[in-house]
Amino acid sequence: MSLHLLLVEDDTTYAQGLAAELRALGHRIEHVGDGRLALAAMDREQYDTVILDRMMPRLDGLSVVEALRARGITVPVIMLTALSMASDKVDGLEAGADDYVVKPVAAEELNARIHAVMRGRRWTTSENDTIRAGDVVVSPASFRAWRGGQPITLANLELKLLAELARHAGEVLTRAMLIERVWGYDFEPETNIVDVYIRRLRIKLTEGGGADPIETIRGIGYSLKP
Structure with missing residues (x-):
């Protein structure tokens, strides 16, 4: 290409x-x-x-x-x-x-x-693809996200990462799974790119004063609280 x-x-x-x-x-x-x-x-x-x-x-x-x-x-x-x-x-x-x-x-x-x-x-969604996990709502089709009814401004990859976590709320997603599904890599890069983006998401999700909805599973990955 x-x-x-x-x-x-x-x-x-x-x-x-x-x-x-x-x-x-x-x-x-x-x-x-x-x-x-x-x-x-x-x-x-x-x-x-x-x-x-x-x-x-x-x-x-x-x-x-x-x-x-x-x-x-x-x-x-x-x-x-x-x-x-x-x-x-x-x-x-x-x-x-x-x-x-x-x-x-x-x-x-x-x-x-x-x-x-x-x-x-290049990730695609249906027009009615709205994902809810607790007070977090993600609409990949319109590239928008909310927490507690308040809009959250996210970059493209941040939105994709949040959508993936929300789709599997309550489940543990390993770093390797997130790298493959969000970044499209079939290998794990040397950088701690997942941890960097999780940190950015946490900052934006807690700007309104709410508790951090992302749980770190030490040595494994992350989970969004349902």
Whole structure:
């Protein structure tokens, strides 16, 4: 499947090599060298996925992701960086990135991650698919969620994760199950991506002062209280 990708990378030599390899895999690539140019490009074009360097001049990758999500732009973002500390990965994911890859990365692996992110976004529901678990209500068809009758603003993957937990309220879902069903991976990534998104969900679900409805099953996974 040919995709339209935006590569945001200030190392021109590295970007040219990676872009050439991705083009050889059938993708259309646009390359820009800093965060401000990336935001401008996304104002005028639609992309299937953004491959975003973290450390750049003028505007870094974290700031770009935060700006996109603040605007309600839900394009998948894979953060590409030389930083490999777990805390750096968590920062990227909490800012709104969908995945985090340490460079240099083989084009074939990056391609697989791009398709995994895209699969995770292509989830379908019926128009009357409304899920209730206690005072939590999720409507995947309209991309909306409520708690106690109050709307909750969720990013696409946050909504999908909450919907999956709500569909199986009272059941324990392992991290591997959630990764496969929400992100579309058939492997467990090195990052603690599930824990990061659960943390984000908990913050948003308890903003109104209610008790945390998500139970942690230590060493196994999570369960939404029915």
